[in-house]
Amino acid sequence: MGGAEHRLGLLAAAPLALVLGLGFLAPLAIVAAFSTMPERVFDLGHAPDFSGYAEMIRQGYWRSLLRSLAMALTATLILMVLCWPLAWAMARIWRRFTLVITIAVVLSLFVSENIRLFGWVLVLMKGGLIDGYLRHWFGVGVDGLLYNPPVIVAGLVYVYFPFMLFPMAQGIAMAPEDARAAAMDLGASRWTVLREIDLPLAAPGIMVGALLCFVLSAGAIAEAKLLGGRSVISIGDDVETAFTYAQNWPLGSALAVSLIAVLGGLVAIGLARVDLDRIMGRR
Amino acid sequence: MADGAAAKAWPVPAPDAARAPILEVAGLLKRFGDFTALHSVDLKVREGEFLTIVGPSGSGKTTLIRLLAGLEAPTDGAILLRGARIERRPANQRPTCMVFQSLALFPHRSVAENIAFPLKIRGVSRAARRARALELLDLLRLPQSYADKRIQDCSGGERQRVALARALAFDPEILFFDEPLSALDYRLRKTLEMELKDLHQRTGKTFVYITHSLEEAMVMSDRIAIMRAGRFEQIGAADEIYARPVSRFVAEFMGEVNLFTLEGRAGGLDAGPLQIADGVSARLGLAAGRRATMMIRPEGVAVLGPGETAEIMLEGRFHDTYVLGSRIQQRIDLDDGRFATVETLREGRIDAAPGAPVRLGWPLARTHIIAEG
C-alpha cells in the first residue's frame, strides 16, 4: 500500500499545511524580512540595512529581551519543582483524583487568561481579597503585592502551570513501573530511586514541559501588563509598541526575530531527539 | 581475579532437609478488599534448593512472590528469613532479589551499569563495580564486550542474562523469579531453562521460582509446590507429585491422566466402566458410601491381546492417535462417553482402525488411589 498511502498522506496533510504555511510560516518570513529593512518603512522594496537590530542594541531593547528570558526561565524552574510532586502522584498513585485534577486544570484553560489574571489583581490589589479581608479581620493590610517583577513571575507560573503539569505527568507515566520496583528490590532507598530512575526516565516529558513553558512565557505580555504595571516591560510588549504606536515595523520585527531565534534554537535542540509517536502512544 | 573461563567458586551447600529452612511462610493471608488472594498459607523453603511454585493464573502465586520479595505487605501472617520476621520490611531492606517477568532492566543505562546498579547504591567504587560486572558477564556467559551495550540493542535471551547478572550482583541470599521465561519462544525458553538450572548449581543459592508451566517446573526444580485458588495443593519433588498426587486437580495438572471414580457399596465396589478382579476390590478396602479416585497414567496402561487378563480391565473402542514426537498418545472411547488415554513409545503403538474394539488392562500396583475427603 506504500504508494497509495503516500499520496493519501500528502492529501490529508494539505489543509493543515496550507493553513500553517500561509498563516504561520509566511508571516514569520515576512517579519524576518522586515527586520532587515531600514527604519520606519512599511514595504519590502528597500535595500536591507539591519537598522532595526542596530536600534535594538542602541536603545537597549536587548535588556528587555534578557529580562523576559530571565523571567521565563525563573518561572519554568519554579514550575518544574511545583509540578513534579503533583505530576508524580497523578501518574503513579491516584486514579480518580487524577481525573478530577485533569478536568479541573483543563477547564481553567478555557477561561481567557486576562480574566484569570484580572482575578489575581482583585486578590492582590490594595483593597483586594487579601488586603481587604486582612484589614477587616486584623486591622492591618498588605500592600505592594502587585506591580513588581516577582508577581509577574508568579503570574507566569500560574498561567503556564498546565503546560508543565501534563507533559510531566505523561513523561512519568511512560516510565516502566517495574523499573522502580526492581530498583527498590535491589536495595535502593526512595530518594535513590527518584534520582536514578524516576527523573531520568521521565526526562522526555520534563523536557517537553519545560520547553513549552519557557517558550510561551518568554513571549507573554498579559502577565507583565496586568500584574506588573510598568515595572517590567516584556519583550512582547516592546514588539507590540513598535508595531502599533511607534509604527516602526523594522524595529518590531528585529525584536521579534531575536526572540524567535532564541526560542526556535531551544525548541530545535530540545525536540530533535523526542520521538513523538512514542509519547503519543502509538502501538 | 579468576581467568575468564572459570567462574568464581561459590560454596555449594546441598539442600538439607534436616537443617532449619532459610525461608518460612506461616499463615500468610492476603486480601484485596473482598477478594482473598492467599488463604493463610504455610511453606518452608530449604537453603540452596530450587523451589518452583506452579499454578494456573489467579492461583495467587504472583501475590505470594511479591509478598516474599517485599513489594507488598500481607494482611496477616509471617514471613521469616532465618528465623527473623521480615514481612513488613520493604524490599530494599531484604537480602533477597527478584527477577521480574518484564525483567525491569533500566532502559537508560548500559548493560554494565544495570548489573552494577546494586553495587553503586551500596557505595562500591567505580573500578570495583566494573570488575564485578565483568565477572558476572562471564558467569552468565555473555561476552565482555557487552558491558557498554545499550539494553535496547540486546536480544531477549541476552536481556534475561543481564537481569540475572544484576540480581546476583550484590550476593542476595534468595532469588525470586516471577515467570521470567513466559514471553520467550520455545527454543530460547528451553535453552534458558537449562542455564538457570546450571546457574543454580554453580551458585548454590536458594531459588524460588513461579510459573504456570509445569514443564518448566519439572525441568529445573528440586521441589514443586502446586498452588490453586490461594492455597497449596501439594508440595514435593516432581517425581513424587507426578506419581502420587493428593487430589484430582494436581493429578490433572501434572499431565494427561486417566481418572476413575470408585464408590464403596455394601455388596462390593462400584467402579464404573472398570472391571476389577475380586481380590483386588478387597485390597482397595473402600467402605460403603465412601468414594475414591483411581489414577492410572497413560504410560501405565497396557493393551490386552485376546485372552489376556489383568487385575483391572477396561473395554472401549479405538478413536485416534496423537503423535507427540517420541511418544504416541492414543485415545480409546468408552461406552459412557468418556475416553481413556494410552501412551506408548513409537514402536509400541496400537495398530487398529477407528471403532475397533480394544481391551486395556493394568495391575493395581501401577495405580494411585486419591482418597476423597
Place this chain on the structure above:
Amino acid sequence: MSADADLTGPRRGARALLALYGVVVLAALYLPLLAVGFASVSKGRYLSFPIRRYAFDWYGEALASDTVREIALTSLKVALIVTILSVFIGFFGALAFARYQWQGRRAFQKLALLPIFFPQAVLGLALLMWFNALGILPSWKTAVVAHLVWISPVTTLIIAIRAYSFDPALEEAARDMGCSTWRTLREVTVPLLAPGMVSAGLFAFLLSWGNFPLSLFTLGVDATLPKWLYARMVSGYTPLVPTVGMLSVGFSAGLLALGLAALGLRGLARRKAGQARQDI
C-alpha cells in the same frame, strides 16, 4: 491495594501531604475566578473587599447592554467558524499525523506542533503585520484565520491521539470488501474518529471563545469578549468587567457541561444498545 500494603510507594504521611498539596493547587487555580465572581455581585461602583453590599444589578445591565450583546455575537461567530474549520482541518491532519505512512510524516509532525510551541502574542503581532503588509484590514475575519493557525494543530493532536489507537485493519477490511477511498473514509474512519472529533470541536470552540492574545491583535476594530474586557481593564474600568467576565465563563461552563452530557448520553445509549443486542 490499600495504601499501607504497597511497600514501594510513598508512605502514609507522604500520601496525605500529596493529597493536601493537590487540593491547595486546585484552590489556588480557582481563587482568582472566585474573586471575579465576588466582584461581579458587588453593588458599589468602586471595588474593595470585603464586599459590603451584594446585588445582581450588574448582571442585568450586562445582559441588557447592546455593546455586550454585539461583542458576544462576534465571539460566537468567530468561535463557531473556527470550530467547524479546525475540526475539518484537524481530521485530515490527524490522519496525516498518525495514520498514513508517508514520506514527509516526521517533518509534518514537527510542523504541526510549531504553532503550539510559539508564544501567542508574538504570533498575533506577526499576523497583524502580515495582514497589513498584504493590505488586508484586520477584522473578525482575520481573527478567524489567526485562531485557526493556533487551534488547528490542537484539534489535529486531539484527533491524532484517537487515531493512534486505530486499527488499520478496519480500513483495509472495508477496502477489501470493495469500498472506494471516500467510502472507506465515510463509513469507517469518520465513525471511529468521531468521539475525537467531538472532543476536538468542543476544545476548539472553548479555546477560541476564550482566546485573548491572538484576538487582541488581529481583530482590528471588531471586538470579542476577551479583547473588550482587557481594554476595560487597562483603562475605562467599569464594574461590568467582572460581570461580563463571569457571564463569559458561565457560557463556557454551560457549553462544556452540555458537550460532556451529550458524550455521556451517547456512551450510555451505546451501552444500552449493546446490552439489548446481547439479550437477543
